[in-house]
Amino acid sequence: MSDSAELVPHQGAAPAVYDPATLAVLAAMEQVAEEHLDAIRPHNTKRGYANDWALWAEFHDWLAERNGHQLPLTAVTKGTLVGFVTWLDVIKLAAPNSIDRRITGVTVTARAQGVEVPKQATEAARQALKPMKADPERLARGRGKAAAVTPEQLQRMHAAAPASLAGIRDRALWLMAFAIAGRSAEVAALRADGITHVSQGLDVHVPSVKGRPARDVVVAYGKNPDTCPVRAWLTWRAAAGITAGPAFLPISVHGALGSDGLSPSACREIIARSAERAGIAVRLTGHSMRAGFITVSRKAGKREEKIRAQSGHAANSPVFWGYIQEADRWADAASDDIGI
Template identity: 75%
Template sequence: MNPSNSSLVPRQPGAAPAAYDAATLAVLAAMEKAADEHLDRIIPDNTKRGYANDWALWEEFHDWLGERTGHRIASTNVTKGTLVGFVVWLDTVKIAAPTSIDRRITGVTVTARGLGVEVPKEATVAARKALKPLKADEDRIARGRGAAKAATPEQLRQMAAAVPDGLTGIRDRALWLMAFFIAGRSAEVAAVRVEGITLHSEGLKVRVPGVKGRPAREVVVMYGKNPDTCPVRAWLTWKAASGITTGAAFRAVDVWGNIADRHLTAEAVREIIVRNAERAGVAVRLTGHSMRAGFITTSRRAGKREEKIREQSGHAQNSPAFWGYIREADKWTDAASEDIGL
């Protein structure tokens, strides 16, 4: 063995660790400090500001928690309980979007570790497990991209006038009118079954399937005054043209007019709505959620009661999203600035 290379030989199991002299320890300490300074320098300023905001919210959460428990625990207590509680607080108190909550989890854990806090892996795993169902909720997702533009009756008429001929056009109109009138999430529209839609003299009864842990609901869809935007006529036309009698209500149609035997995906439902709005030249960007938002605001402006609208949409009584739609619909009704003598 070359004596000059003896320091490269791995230490054998059980052997005592090397003892460093004072000079070596000083060099190592200086390199540790330099590494920390270098890593700090390469973090973008926007990221640093984001982490600072995340930690400020973490502090606010602990203040809020302290007010309710009578004891303010240290912010450096990053545990499974506190981190999951933070997720719930951001969702229910701050009404944060899931993507924003995800970033906050990262910001808090990174900052805590920078302060020398050991964050248990089970804490971050549990926090993201609590976040997972929130990422599948379209009402919550809409928080992150701003409120979805609510579709209006005028825009529906515009879309109806631009529907192309053929089986795909027949399906598309039936789909987005059904989405509007059942105040349906895209995943719910995708999951509707033919057997769940029954015809009555007043219109349709539609069983909206439970998706992603939500309960199913049964809603009624009345005949519309305008044949072009009547959801009942549109559904019956699609059902007759497609020949479907059981299974998925809305399915893919290929360029040769062949109909698939399975449900559309939620993403496909959204794409159909976006594509039809763009084809019609609708001035604002409508998304899958626009139909749900549009029904709630349109129904409210028509004077429908809150509890009847919630029955249709499936919102909980204390849903922040629902009351946001109601406030938007009521904005011009009995406005504070109306008829005040000026």
Template identity: 85%
Template structure:
């Protein structure tokens, strides 16, 4: 921070703060203390918090892209104002269907990141954003978003989603994405990290390397050809790969409104959005999330009689995972039920 920047910061002191004039040497020391404080706070900030702030800022960038498409004017990311921050809240609520508590955390993440970049975020902006959020927190339906375990997708729902897929490159990508997520029992973050050059086509189907994410170990899985061409992950992947001309790099890429491919991998949030949007377009009765493909694979595979250890190999669950055994219990619920054929 320069001396001039320090002077400007003092000029922007909160209303009612005492007016103090410092000489250049004092300002230099104060500036150095500010910089040291920022470094210290960053050093002690938990890794998960930093990762969360990075995700918040990625969403802020996505919001600005969405806004630019509609206004024809790209605003700088540093424009954290009352208008943009309230717009961000409304966008998260209506476009991303985010839970109010999640939106609250996003507000914090964006403002903290912006301040770390030297942006002066007006207090009026954060106050207005949380005023816009307040009625959302009083809405039971909104507050219920994201609660409970994800609905497990069924093969019938996958066929329903396939029937509603859009034409063009985006439709090919979306179908390949959610069928691949199902086929590898993948988390959204894992699907986002898949690479085209580590998905190998063999006679039986695909050999897929699922990379390590969030400290979880990598795994290698196989995805067989499906009997139904409309919901076969192998055919869907090969069709998308050929249409997009992908041989290396990220397996799934963003696509502009003009049909041009981006060069960076989709984010986990984008993966979740594609799955949710595809299900909603198809009129699927339950709300599907990114985790629905993973849950759906486990329950579907179990109902088909697959062994627990083989399912765990595909999903990467630990042997004693409560989540895994919860899926197995759900799948086995009607198998040899205690109330079946007992003379009633």
């Protein structure tokens, strides 16, 4: 028998049974292999996986708000993964390719934590994703920054808001998001006792979110009562009877107030739903309020440092300066009044 033939295992052999010492060595080699793969994995990939896992956690919070039970993040099953795909599509309005990457990120991260993710779970998630990849409207998602809301659109959203406690809350929420140029996570983190009514309007403390520094901003009375964030907040505060705790609360279908604050995803849902109800053609997101404030404030002639203080952008933020450039496009245009 040749040396090479000895390398071919006998086809009828029973599975090897390893002694404890061998098993320990194999386990150690598995650990070393995982550490090596993690070390050579690109930084952007690691950051992407971290973002995927953060979304997975947000999805679980969203589920808990609706069924009253918090599932562990390690519950990566056929049901939760398919639900995650649907949530990303319907609630987050994510592009199909982005959803596909999220599935991979959650799966890889869970397995790195020792979770055994069933193959049928990832197969079912991608099966649910398949028709989304054939939808042109879904494929067009994510190709551009959020549309900046305009004062006219805010007025339409006000007119379309229902005459109910939920309608009063929704109006106060998206007007506050606009007035503080707030991220959805910041709006969700606002506290009633951090919003002080003064003669000129509101002093608002925007809490630290995701490592970003907290900031204190002022919100002046608006000239139009329908879109005045100060009046909207005072109306909501009185209607809900809140003086402390989360600024914005969930409301049941029967009109009962919850005690826990809204999640960032719930804030985004309220904004998107309000815009859709008003028949606004462009898709408005939580970021639309932030972008809209910067654009409108700049067009009104406000200084960059004042706008940045309100929005919390860094001085060298390319996103911020992109909004400023867009707002300034027609201000003293290079082609205007040059003798042609």
